[in-house]
Amino acid sequence: MRDQVFISYSHEDGDYLAQLKKHLKPLVRAEQMGLWTDLDIEPGQEWFAEIKSALDRAKVAVLLVTPDFWNSEFIERHEFKPLLELARQGQVTLLWVPVRDSIWKETPLESRQAALDPRKPIAKMVGADRDSAWVEVAERIGWALGAESALGTEPAGSGSKPNAPWNWPRLRLTLALTLGGGSLSILIQLFSSPEIAGHLEKARQRLDIGLYADAAAEYQAVLELVSGHAEARFGKAKADLGRRLATGTDLEVVAPELKTMHGRAPQDADLLVLMGDRCYREKIQEDRDCAWQYYQAALASDPRLPEAHYRYAVLLNEVGQFGEAAIEFHKAHELAPETPHYMLGYGVALMKRQPADYGAASLLLEQIEDSPLARLEAAKARWAVGDIGDAARDQAKAIEWLPNPATSATDRAGWKFGLSDKTRILHLTSAAGKRCYAGLALAASRFLQGDQAASEAAFRQAACPADARDIKAAIAVDLETYAEPRPKLAERSQAFRRRLLDEGG
Incomplete structure (x- = not known):
C-alpha cells in the first residue's frame, strides 16, 4: 500500500536533504508520515530491489532538483523516469523543489508546477527566508500525503475531517480479497488506468483558464475512482473555491476559507489568482492595489498560467492602460488560443490600444461562436473602418443569439462598457439590459446607413x-x-445621439 514519502536527491546535495528532513520531523514523529531515502538501505540489502520496493510504497515523491540531480544517470533511470510514470497514472503525487539553479525548463518538469518559485531556489536563500521556504515545502508534502496536522480541518461547513490517506487502499484491498480470484489485479489496473491521468489533465486545463466548475467535475471524477487521491483533493478544493467566488453570493464564507488555504500554500499560482479575485470582488481597495499584487505574484509563481495573465489584463484595461492590457491579453490567448473569453479580451484590446488594429480585432472576434458580446464589439471595429453594413449584420446576429442560454458561457461575468465619466463602468448582467444595449447599437448602425425608419424600429424593439x-x-x-x-x-452619428439618445427616440 502507498503510505510514505519517497525523496529523490543527489548525494552531492546531502546537506539540503538533511534540512528538509529536519522540517518534516514533527510529522514523522507524530507517525503521520513515513520517509524513505536511499540512506534507509541497510548494508547487505539489494540496492535495486529496495528502491523498487520504496517506489511501490510511495504516495508522494519529492525531487530535490539541482545540476547534480540531472547529472546522475542512476537517478534518471531508476528514480526519475519511474516516478514520472507513476505520477502520470495518478498513483504518486510528484513535488519538485528547486534547490539550486538548473535547466529544469528543458526537462519533463517544465510542465509541472514547482513547490517553490524556481527563480528563487533554496540555495539562494539564507536564514529565516530559507526556513520559511522549507516550511512551505513541508506543508505541501503534508497536503499531498494527507497528514492531518498539515491539512488541518476541512473548510467551514464541510462537517468532516480529511480522510486519512491510508484508509481507502485498505478498504479497497479488503473488498478485492473478499471477491477473490483475479479481482485484486483487476482493481489495481483500474486505479492505474489512463482514465485517472485523463481526468487530471482535463482538470488542470480547465483550472488554467478559470473554468472552475468544469475543473471541479473532473477532479470529482478522479475522487470517485480513488477517494484519497491527494492531487485531486487539493485541486477540487481550489476549483470549488473558484466556483463559489465567481458567483459572488457567499463571499463572507468563501473569503476565510480561501485565506486559510492560501496560508498553507502561499506560492500556489491558482490560489494567488483567487486571492486577487477576492480583492477585486470585495473592492478591498478602490485603487485595486490588493488585486494587482496577487495577480502579479501569481504570474511570478507561474508565468504560464493563462488565467493570471487574463485577470491582470482586465485590471489594466479598467484603469486605461490599454497597451499593457493588450500584451497580457495576448499572452493569455497565446497560452490557451481556443478560450473564448481570452479571444474576446484580446480582440477588444486590439481596438483600444494605440495604434488600433481594427481588421485583426474584427476577424478574431467573429471567430467566437455564440457570443453576442463578441459580435457587438466586432461591430464597433466595423464602424471604425466604415463597414456599416457588416456592423449591422454583426449586431443583428448578436440580437439573434441573445435568447439562447448557451451564450451565457461565452460572455463571462456580464458585459462591461466604458462611460464618459472615466471613474464609472456600465456592468450589464440582466437579459433586458443586454437586449437594450444590442438594440440601440443596431439602431445606430441603421441610422448611420441613412435608414431612419429602420433605426427607429430597432430602437423600439430594443425595449x-x-x-x-x-x-x-x-x-x-x-x-x-x-x-x-x-x-x-460624424454628422449622422451626432444626429443619432441627439435624436434617439438625448431625446429618447
Whole structure:
C-alpha cells in the first residue's frame, strides 16, 4: 500500500536533504508520515530491489532538483523516469523543489508546477527566508500525503475531517480479497488506468483558464475512482473555491476559507489568482492595489498560467492602460488560443490600444461562436473602418443569439462598457439590459446607413427599460470613439445621439 514519502536527491546535495528532513520531523514523529531515502538501505540489502520496493510504497515523491540531480544517470533511470510514470497514472503525487539553479525548463518538469518559485531556489536563500521556504515545502508534502496536522480541518461547513490517506487502499484491498480470484489485479489496473491521468489533465486545463466548475467535475471524477487521491483533493478544493467566488453570493464564507488555504500554500499560482479575485470582488481597495499584487505574484509563481495573465489584463484595461492590457491579453490567448473569453479580451484590446488594429480585432472576434458580446464589439471595429453594413449584420446576429442560454458561457461575468465619466463602468448582467444595449447599437448602425425608419424600429424593439440612461450613455461613448472619427459618419452619428439618445427616440 502507498503510505510514505519517497525523496529523490543527489548525494552531492546531502546537506539540503538533511534540512528538509529536519522540517518534516514533527510529522514523522507524530507517525503521520513515513520517509524513505536511499540512506534507509541497510548494508547487505539489494540496492535495486529496495528502491523498487520504496517506489511501490510511495504516495508522494519529492525531487530535490539541482545540476547534480540531472547529472546522475542512476537517478534518471531508476528514480526519475519511474516516478514520472507513476505520477502520470495518478498513483504518486510528484513535488519538485528547486534547490539550486538548473535547466529544469528543458526537462519533463517544465510542465509541472514547482513547490517553490524556481527563480528563487533554496540555495539562494539564507536564514529565516530559507526556513520559511522549507516550511512551505513541508506543508505541501503534508497536503499531498494527507497528514492531518498539515491539512488541518476541512473548510467551514464541510462537517468532516480529511480522510486519512491510508484508509481507502485498505478498504479497497479488503473488498478485492473478499471477491477473490483475479479481482485484486483487476482493481489495481483500474486505479492505474489512463482514465485517472485523463481526468487530471482535463482538470488542470480547465483550472488554467478559470473554468472552475468544469475543473471541479473532473477532479470529482478522479475522487470517485480513488477517494484519497491527494492531487485531486487539493485541486477540487481550489476549483470549488473558484466556483463559489465567481458567483459572488457567499463571499463572507468563501473569503476565510480561501485565506486559510492560501496560508498553507502561499506560492500556489491558482490560489494567488483567487486571492486577487477576492480583492477585486470585495473592492478591498478602490485603487485595486490588493488585486494587482496577487495577480502579479501569481504570474511570478507561474508565468504560464493563462488565467493570471487574463485577470491582470482586465485590471489594466479598467484603469486605461490599454497597451499593457493588450500584451497580457495576448499572452493569455497565446497560452490557451481556443478560450473564448481570452479571444474576446484580446480582440477588444486590439481596438483600444494605440495604434488600433481594427481588421485583426474584427476577424478574431467573429471567430467566437455564440457570443453576442463578441459580435457587438466586432461591430464597433466595423464602424471604425466604415463597414456599416457588416456592423449591422454583426449586431443583428448578436440580437439573434441573445435568447439562447448557451451564450451565457461565452460572455463571462456580464458585459462591461466604458462611460464618459472615466471613474464609472456600465456592468450589464440582466437579459433586458443586454437586449437594450444590442438594440440601440443596431439602431445606430441603421441610422448611420441613412435608414431612419429602420433605426427607429430597432430602437423600439430594443425595449429599453425606463432607467436606461447609462446604457444610452455607453452607446454614445461607442459612437464618439469608433464612428465619429470618420468624417463621413460624424454628422449622422451626432444626429443619432441627439435624436434617439438625448431625446429618447
